[in-house]
Amino acid sequence: MSEFIPKPARPAPATEIGVIGWARKNLFSSIPNAAITLLTVYVLWSVLVPFLSWAFVNADWVGSTRADCTSGGACWVFISVRFNLFMYGFYPEDSYWRPNLTFILLIGFLIWLSIPRIPFKKIGAILALTVYPVLAYVLLYGGFGLEVIPTHRWGGLMLTLVLALIGIVVAIPIGVILALGRRSEMPVVRMVCVIFIEFWRGVPLITILFMASVMLPLFFVGGTDADKLMRALIGIVMFQSAYMAEVVRGGLQALSKGQFEGADALGLSYWQKMFLVVLPQAMKIMIPGIVNTLISLFKDTSLIVIIGLLDILGMVGQALADPAWLGYPAEGYLFVAFTFWIFCFSMSRYSIYLENKLNTGHKR
Amino acid sequence: MTQETGNIITLKNVNKWYGEFHVLKDINLDVKMGEKIVICGPSGSGKSTMIRCINHLEEHQEGDIIVDGVILNNDLKNIGKIRKEVGMVFQHFNLFPHLTVLQNCTLAPIWVKKMPQKEAEKIAMKFLERVKIPDQANKFPGQLSGGQQQRVAIARSLCMNPRVMLFDEPTSALDPEMIKEVLDVMVELAGEGMTMLCVTHEMGFAKKVADRVIFMDAGQIIEENEPESFFNNPQSERTKLFLSQVLGH
Numbered sequence: 001m002s003e004f005i006p007k008p009a010r011p012a013p014a015t016e017i018g019v020i021g022w023a024r025k026n027l028f029s030s031i032p033n034a035a036i037t038l039l040t041v042y043v044l045w046s047v048l049v050p051f052l053s054w055a056f057v058n059a060d061w062v063g064s065t066r067a068d069c070t071s072g073g074a075c076w077v078f079i080s081v082r083f084n085l086f087m088y089g090f091y092p093e094d095s096y097w098r099p100n101l102t103f104i105l106l107i108g109f110l111i112w113l114s115i116p117r118i119p120f121k122k123i124g125a126i127l128a129l130t131v132y133p134v135l136a137y138v139l140l141y142g143g144f145g146l147e148v149i150p151t152h153r154w155g156g157l158m159l160t161l162v163l164a165l166i167g168i169v170v171a172i173p174i175g176v177i178l179a180l181g182r183r184s185e186m187p188v189v190r191m192v193c194v195i196f197i198e199f200w201r202g203v204p205l206i207t208i209l210f211m212a213s214v215m216l217p218l219f220f221v222g223g224t225d226a227d228k229l230m231r232a233l234i235g236i237v238m239f240q241s242a243y244m245a246e247v248v249r250g251g252l253q254a255l256s257k258g259q260f261e262g263a264d265a266l267g268l269s270y271w272q273k274m275f276l277v278v279l280p281q282a283m284k285i286m287i288p289g290i291v292n293t294l295i296s297l298f299k300d301t302s303l304i305v306i307i308g309l310l311d312i313l314g315m316v317g318q319a320l321a322d323p324a325w326l327g328y329p330a331e332g333y334l335f336v337a338f339t340f341w342i343f344c345f346s347m348s349r350y351s352i353y354l355e356n357k358l359n360t361g362h363k364r
Numbered sequence: 365m366t367q368e369t370g371n372i373i374t375l376k377n378v379n380k381w382y383g384e385f386h387v388l389k390d391i392n393l394d395v396k397m398g399e400k401i402v403i404c405g406p407s408g409s410g411k412s413t414m415i416r417c418i419n420h421l422e423e424h425q426e427g428d429i430i431v432d433g434v435i436l437n438n439d440l441k442n443i444g445k446i447r448k449e450v451g452m453v454f455q456h457f458n459l460f461p462h463l464t465v466l467q468n469c470t471l472a473p474i475w476v477k478k479m480p481q482k483e484a485e486k487i488a489m490k491f492l493e494r495v496k497i498p499d500q501a502n503k504f505p506g507q508l509s510g511g512q513q514q515r516v517a518i519a520r521s522l523c524m525n526p527r528v529m530l531f532d533e534p535t536s537a538l539d540p541e542m543i544k545e546v547l548d549v550m551v552e553l554a555g556e557g558m559t560m561l562c563v564t565h566e567m568g569f570a571k572k573v574a575d576r577v578i579f580m581d582a583g584q585i586i587e588e589n590e591p592e593s594f595f596n597n598p599q600s601e602r603t604k605l606f607l608s609q610v611l612g613h
Contacts, residue, residue, distance in 0.1 A: 261421055262458030266472035266524065267447035276471060280462050 055334075066325055078328045079335050082319045086312055086335070089155015095147065098139045099158045105132065106165075114350065116357075129169075151229035155310040157339060159229075163301040163311070167236045168294050174237065175244025180274060182249055193245070200242035206303050208235040213307035232304050240297050247289035251282035284358045291351035295344045312336055371430075372397050372528055372559055373418060378427035380413060387413050388424065389583040395528075400560045402570040402591075405580035406606065411563045414580070415530045418561070419450045432527060448476065451521030455533040457513045459505040459520070465492070466501040469520045477524070484523070491519040495549050511542030515549055522553075529553065531562040567610060571595065579603045 028034040058073025061080070069075035079086070088096060109132060112124040140162070142148035154162070181193035200208070212235035213228060255278060263273035305314035316332040319325060373395035380388040387410045395401060403411045416422040417429060420436055420443045429436040431446045459468050469488035473479040479487075492498045495515035497508075505513050514534055521529060531550065535543045547569050554560055554573040564570070570577050570591055577594040579587045579602075587594070587603045595611075598604045
């Protein structure tokens with residue numbers, strides 16, 4: 001009887017591991033697969049190579065006038081010369097620190113609230129929802145010794161962010177209230193909510209903005225007419241809260257009746273039931289829908305260009321009409337697209353992260 | 365009034381309709397303090413609806429329901445008062461999946477009774493020990509078996525210190541080997557003098573703990589009696605037929 005000696009492990013064949021093994025398995029496993037791989041490579045090659053050489057290799061980066069764009073590639077000089085306009089609109093240059101500080105504070109709060117390891121979330125949330133809006137208003141608009149900068153001078157990315165953030169933060173609570181109202185047992189409350197939601201959802205945002213800018217002043221007599229940005233904001237908030245309400249309603253409907261009855265039977269009041277039992281669970285289901293709505297709101301803010309407010313897209317559009325810089329629409333629109341994409345993509349990734357995080361622990 | 369009659373629950377000529385459908389027809393029922401009542405009957409007979417009316421999960425249209433001296437009507441204050449006194453255990457447990465077992469148990473005491481968190485947790489642990497799952501306190505309901513979840517649901521109700529417990533088919537959704545652990549807890553509870561109304565098909569449980577068995581069909585109480593006479597000497601033909609089907613196998 002000889003002792004059992006296991007065979008020594010041999011290295012796997014080259015076809016199973018490494019780059020070649022992976023490529024053989026995944027890219028060239030069959031003739032159609034190989035054909036699709038080659039075709040894709042060809043298409044990517046023929047699109048990407050010219051694009052990259054235009055955007056990077058042959059591009060002009062430094063300079064101050066269009067005369068500096070000589071190489072035939074992208075003229076990023078156009079963007080760098082106009083960069084401040086794209087970011088701040090016609091905000092006075094010596095006050096750029098004000099939007100900058102507002103933005104840095106915003107990032108600070110976002111990091112505080114969105115990274116789980118940082119403590120004192122409650123204080124952070126309260127500060128972010130009470131102190132920060134006032135501070136941001138004073139910083140951006142003025143007052144308390146700061147020079148007042150009227151909103152018609154705001155513009156660019158700064159205006160985009162102001163519109164999107166206020167729209168988001170105000171639309172969510174209104175949306176929740178509307179959704180609860182739509183499911184209320186009181187017929188009057190329910191009807192009011194249904195009419196409100198269906199009205200705002202049935203009208204295009206562009207029409208609402210027109211109405212806000214042209215029709216609202218007709219209702220305010222004399223000097224009480226509200227600021228143009230304020231009017232646009234009210235329109236955007238109404239529009240978005242109607243959409244938000246429908247997302248929230250979807251989340252509420254996904255919960256079983258038993259959850260409502262369980263809370264009722266324990267004697268919880270209506271609001272306790274909603275905020276302690278129903279909404280925390282519905283929120284998990286609603287995250288993709290909410291973020292989807294937020295992303296579309298973020299992009300829709302560009303529509304305010306039709307009432308004469310210039311967000312980042314509006315600023316770029318205006319710069320393109322400047323006779324000194326005719327002929328660089330590709331650079332301008334790519335820049336806008338890239339800026340929007342960064343914000344929307346981050347929102348989307350954060351929502352996926354949040355979904356995964358909330359999923360652990362309460363699987364049913 | 366409660367003291368005089370000794371009744372904690374009174375139903376007087378209660379009628380209920382779902383739209384056109386007449387679910388409960390002239391229900392009269394008196395439940396004494398400490399009484400254990402088992403309600404049985406074919407499905408659709410209105411037995412669940414009847415006990416769900418007692419804590420106003422369902423609304424009745426005619427007649428009076430009086431719980432511990434409080435008349436149940438559409439007054440939210442009265443509904444709140446009654447729900448504090450009446451615990452309920454559901455067929456599908458209805459635990460809150462986003463909260464831990466302990467948080468499930470402390471939620472109502474903290475928010476409805478305004479109890480300090482520490483005290484609520486102490487009471488919750490006491491009841492979790494009584495249903496024999498204190499070691500699961502920090503798990504989520506989804507991590508427990510059906511029988512364990514139902515025991516948590518019983519503990520959650522007991523944390524509100526109710527005077528009456530309603531059970532709506534508490535074992536119907538459980539695997540056979542888990543039924544016993546839940547019934548054991550209920551038997552123990554009955555032994556401590558809790559007033560219980562229990563809709564169930566567990567005839568063994570009925571024989572063991574019930575003071576009275578009620579048989580319902582087509583929205584009416586057909587027969588009520590002590591378990592011994594009920595099972596051995598049913599009066600109506602309908603009851604006999606039902607019992608032969610339930611006990612026959």
